[in-house]
Amino acid sequence: MLQNFIKSALRNIVKNKVYSFINFIGLTSGLALSLLIVAYVRNETSYDQFHAKAERLYRFGYTVPNGMQIASTPPPIAPALKDYYPEVEEVARVYGRNVSISLPGSNDAFEETSVFFADSAFTKMFSLEFVQGNPHRALYDKYTVLITEEMATKYFANRNPIGETLIFSGRQSFKVAGVVKNFPDNSHLRFNMLVPYDDMFDLEDEKTEQVLRANLAKNFVISHSYTYVLLKDGTTPEHINATMGDFVKKNAPPSLVVGQVFTLMPLTDLHLKSTYIGEPTPTNSMTNIYIFIGVGILTLLIAAINYINLSTAQSFTRTKEIGLRKILGSLRSQLIVQFLAESFVFCSASLLTAYAVFYFALPQMNLLTGKTLLFSEVIDSNLLLVSFVLMILLMFLAGGYPAYFVTRFESVSALKGGDHRGGGKQLLRRALVVFQLAITCLLLSGSMLIWKQLRYLENKPLGFQKEHIINIPLQSQNLNGYFQQADSTFKTRLQSFRDIIEQQSGVQKTVLSSGSPGAGAVFRGTIPEGFTKEDNMYIANLAGDYDFLEAFDMKLVAGRAFSKDYGTDVKEAFIVNEMAVKEFKWETPEKALGKTIDREGKKGKVVGVIADFNFMSLTTAISPLVLSMDQNQFNTLSVRFENANVSGTIKTIEKEWNRIFPEKAFEFTFLDEQLNQQYSNYENFGLIIQSFTGIAILISCLGVYGLILFMVQRKVKEIGIRKVMGASIANLLNMIYKEFVVLIGIGFILALPVSYYFINEWLNNFVYHTSVDVFTYLISLVLVTCIVLLTITYQSVRAARANPVQSLRSE
Secondary structure, three states: OHHHHHHHHHHHHHHOHHHHHHHHHHHHHHHHHHHHHHHHHHHHOOOOOOOOOHHHEEEEEEEOOOOOEEOOEOOOHHHHHHHHOOOEEEEEEEEEEEEEEEOOOOOOEEEEEEEEEEOOOHHHHOOOOEEEEOHHHOOOOOOEEEEEHHHHHHHHOOOOOOOOEEEEOOOEEEEEEEEEOOOOOOOOOOOOEEEEHHHHHHHOOHHHHHHHHHHHHHOOOOOOEEEEEEEOOOOOOHHHHHHHHHHHHHHOOHHHOOOOEEEEEEHHHHHHHOOOEOOOOOOOOHHHHHHHHHHHHHHHHHHHHHHHHHHHHHHOOOHHHHHHHHHOOOOHHHHHHHHHHHHHHHHHHHHHHHHHHHHHHHHHHHHHHOOOOOHHHHOOHHHHHHHHHHHHHHHHHHHHHHHHHHOOOOHHHHHOOOOOOOHHHHHHHHHHHHHHHHHHHHHHHHHHHHHHHHHHHHHOOOOOOOOOEEEEEOOOOEOOOOOOOOOOOHHHHHHHHHHHHHOOOOEEEEEEEOOOOOOOOEEEEEEEOOOOHHHOEEEEEEEEOOOHHHHOOOOEEEEOOOOOOOOOHHHHEEEEEHHHHHHOOOOOHHHHOOOEEEEOOEEEEEEEEEOOOOOOOOOOOOOOEEEEOOHHHOOEEEEEEOOOOHHHHHHHHHHHHHHHOOOOOOOOEEHHHHHHHOOHHHHHHHHHHHHHHHHHHHHHHHHHHHHHHHHHHHOHHHHHHHHHOOOOHHHHHHHHHHHHHHHHHHHHHHHHHHHHHHHHHHHOOOOOOOOOOHHHHHHHHHHHHHHHHHHHHHHHHHHHHOOHHHHHOOO
16 A cells, blocks of 8 residues: 555656656755754854863953953963862963974974963863873973874874974974874864973073063963863852952952953853954854854745645645545545655655755865864764654645645545635735745845945955055964064064065065054053053053054054154153043043053053054954054064065065074965954855855745746636737736735835844944945845746746637637
């Protein structure tokens, strides 16, 4: 019996090739797209959960009085925590930086990113999977390093790396003590090498090492390291969060207490809920995740509605078949099972094909998202179970619903064609079409506004020149923007390098800074004139040399730039932005000139005021900024070019760099590309949403095409009669267009408030964002209308041009 049902189902699917093809493509696409979204969302929501102690792991961040939130924290916090808080089991500081790595006797150096320096407790807190080496001695022995399998292959190929030597920054030798597996992609910490925390000081010369050790041992203002805490079983962070103010006051010098509010954040929340500046890896937001989930559900709904609509419509063309089967003795239950069997065969084939499409599409999604998701890791019993339940649900909706109504007809009524024009069924079908069109309008308008915001970020004036500038990192730079010079001969060699490249044709200017504009700033304790030590503020600081303002085309509002004509500028001069003038209550830029600023005990005068510019990303509002010539902060050399042979000039610069700095590999980034990289996650998000929206619209068009095909076949006699009565093709098209235009209008009205709400929620991630205008929604309405009407036109024109004799000859 079952075999007969399946044979009959296959025969019916083949008989109705066009409907079957439309249904199959639409349902398969919807299922495959949903699987891709499930894979992405599961990965994003599982960050850091692979650690065995993830539920007890937290990380400190802190907020300063102006609202700025910073992920890294002052190093002195960690050592005192265990003694102060009995609920703390372990504490570990993590400091990430780039390091130039070489092998003994080799002149080749590799600039390795994400070399982490960590306290020994790190291996007790986080789940490191050792391939070689002793886990119990990791990070305890001085001048040892743990490397990932990837690094082991890179430096030692097939040799056993244990006991081998790596040279850091051309200065210090480290023995390989262990090899560990790379942390997976769904980790907010991803290191290539792991080194004992205190060993980072030994990469500097003796003088710098002493300064660094002294500063980092007591400075509660410098945001230097990430501080992770493992709480004891059964404890919560509430008490620590509530009393950290007392902890800081007890342990920090009064001059360095600037109203910081320290907070523990669960490790598993960092990727999706962190709003801190300076995260070690790009973060995402729950808003984006909800949008992805929404797109997945809506796309699946479109596909399901298509399938249900077309299956229902098609079923009412089979009433004569049902009547004949009843006369031949088929029971109603058998007929219902027949419909369900057809639906089961169809849904099963679509689901299996969707998994195949998912398998081949996954690498493409990995390219878009920067992930390395594997099919074998994504597919598990839970996903298979959900897929099966979904398939059964679709089977009953698409097969059971029409079967229930069609099999109710009496045999005689069914043989006459049945009452398949019932108003209730037509109303339901129209309601489903409206819902489908509303989803299409929602997705299209949303993706258009996301695209508009991304173009806004790309093109918004930042208040400085960003084109035709490259940044060359000097020595090794950590992930948080804090830096100290590391070589007594460095300044002499650097000046020689600058003199040479400034003579190259095409080079307009070189400038030293603590980081190019737009890439962030260091926040330091600052007391402006008119305020007391109790008002110590946490203010953004940049350091730049004499030509900083000119090189980046920054507008001077009052006063002057740094100048070699003033010998005290190097240590005693400050330039502030307009926001600082306002925040410091200095009334006007002109009145700000000559005001005193005390920055962590070092005083100077304001010599200039510059126009506000975005020194952070556009997700952060402009705040007060103090610019100095603190040479200890210089870590970037920026080179500004004329519009000339940039690539050729860069090759010359690289050649001179390798000659003067042989111990460090030459690297550079274009400033505009570096700034755009800040929004790479948003760009990828927008591209994925637009791609998925395109597929959803295609599925919707297939559904509309199928319904039009059904409607035209139903109206073929009516069209024939109208043609005989003198109706033109335009009149006939208008008859069909009219109904769908009304449905599109209703769908658009339903989609409008939903789209407006969710797009505003997403735009709230940005301090600076585009407007949500009526024009964008009108464009989406016009596009959906055009797409639907064009889809309608083909079948309608074909039917309208047909000879009416063919459709009326049996009448």
